[in-house]
Amino acid sequence: MLRVTHPGLVLPLLVVLASGLASGCDTRERVVQPTIVITTVPEAAVGGSGKLGRIAGRVTGAGPGHQVVIYTKSGVWWVQPLTVEPFTKIQANSTWENSIHLGTEYAALLVERDFSPPDTTDSLPQSGGPILAVATMNGTGAFIMRAEKVGA
16 A cells, blocks of 8 residues: 655646656657748849848758748849859858848748759749748838830
8 A cells, every 4th residue: 555655745746747748658859840031121122233231031940951042023033142152041040141132022042952043033932842931021111113114
């Protein structure tokens, strides 16, 4: 027969044991779905090499070798900051930032190491395969794209 010498400890001990057993039954690791957000976006402006702006953001669920690819929309989507330098490194605190050419919209893609971004594209790729997550944002300010006059 079990003799209880400290009855005040029985209930807390049972709660600890029960919670340990419940959490120990599920031994699968919880997989965090990768995400990317843009936290700082440059102004909206006519694209070109004349002016740069700062873009920054944060990722969750990124693993070793994952990188960020940034695009600026100016007619088509252009990889940033340069076609010969298309990747932005993710810092140890899961943030990223870069200086880029301006446009009307901005996009950030969280990608696998083996992703090969096109220099330009008419439409952004969707999540899937080596593209883990996509975020887009309009540039700030009151920029209005003016239609070109045809003939005069």
